[in-house]
Amino acid sequence: MSVQVVMYSTAVCPYCTMAERLLKSKGVAEIEKIRVDLDPEVREAMMQKTGRRTVPQIYIGETHVGGFDDLSALDRAGKLDALLNPA
Template sequence: MLEVTMYTTTTCPYCRKAKRLLDGKGIAYKEIDVRPLGVKNEMVSRSGRRTVPQIFFGNRLVGGFDDLAQLESEGGIDVVLSPRMAG
């Protein structure tokens, strides 16, 4: 399975929604708080975006919560994270 990484802040409501969606599906993810010095720069260089959350499946940028929710409504999360697709 691909590693799921999410750049977040503790005060972001969309970050909480994204975590709740992934938790509800039983998907483990690595959460990276962007508040420490330099971490936001890492996120921006990786995604080209400045807002949180920024969610990655492996090296693929999914986007923010709205993008994740859209992918879920299309059944795409399970397809992208299936072992067949990850391998």
């Protein structure tokens, strides 16, 4: 797995945990976590970049997937594996 996965998260976020669990079940060995609860400037940067206020915000490579609901919808639609394993 060579695609980079980045997840904006907080310390106490059940959806972040569920997203991490789903990604690991798909074979993602490493997730770069950016904690937005430790620095207000980091949260502001996330909001500017994604247009959203909530966590998790997940990037697979250059693609902004969105939150956990978006991630699991991609998986149910059969599109997550293609993002994680680009040809």
